[in-house]
Amino acid sequence: MITDLEHIKTTIENKGVKASYQRLKIMEYLLKTKNHPTVDNIYEVMVKEIPTLSKTTVYNTMNLFVEKNIIKALSFTGVETRYDIVTQSHHHFICNQCHKIYDINTACSFMCDNHKIINGNKIEEVIGYFKGICKECINNKT
Amino acid sequence: MITDLEHIKTTIENKGVKASYQRLKIMEYLLKTKNHPTVDNIYEVMVKEIPTLSKTTVYNTMNLFVEKNIIKALSFTGVETRYDIVTQSHHHFICNQCHKIYDINTACSFMCDNHKIINGNKIEEVIGYFKGICKECINNKT
DNA sequence: ATTTATATTTGTAATGATTACAGATTTAGA
């Protein structure tokens, strides 16, 4: 996994985003931990490395990254938006107990991306996710 | 379609909800217009019939109805929660242009409800919806 | 019918995520 700052720099600059120190470090964090973080998650971790960091900068950076298709914004039933460094279409499993988010990459009829039209309506995006109890939480239940 | 107030009364009382005037009228509205309204939508319409109506009552009523499985709360990517009088599992198409919400009832592999376990995680609920341009908006595009 | 207890409604204040905005700082170019 490439998390070298130079590589990250070229990666985001190729997407048309100037690579400021804050943006680089936030991008590094997103690549390192692919855990669908909230703005708060990112802020809490990054402010330790960048003590002057403002939460507004995290919001601005997330919005910019989404706009430039560097990340995807996910909004599950909860309140806070979550961000996904994996932009290719995939779905998620959200644990009702520990609230962890898992990527679902197995080929699943879930995404019938092949239906381009449904009831006469033109599909541009298919959003889907599962909710339930995750593997870990099942095992931890004695 | 049964929208007679007496019928509505027994319907919601069968679900264990006392049928106050506000609750009855709100339920009547939900049954009449099955358009996945927001709290604001409901309030704006109902306050004309019940001038003393408080928006808090609409919130309280929606939360109670959801709790008692009379309606379902839907949260798409937007901000406001929408409410669905149709509680049986089905999916939706949201128009990116006119923001109308359509029910998708056609048998669609989309909902692989049959997978009870995915990657070891126990599925309790499958959430899915499509986004795109709806039939009407396509036709209105000259 | 009058009193009393319980449930519901109402209005306002609080919360929490996100955005708006303007001043401070950094970066890049002349």
Place this chain on the structure above:
DNA sequence: TCTAAATCTGTAATCATTACAAATATAAAT
């Protein structure tokens, strides 16, 4: 170095929703 543009920062505003307590309505008891 000097200047202009971009970025960052902190605070105030916004907006959906909830918390809460007082007011009202409903039901039960006398």
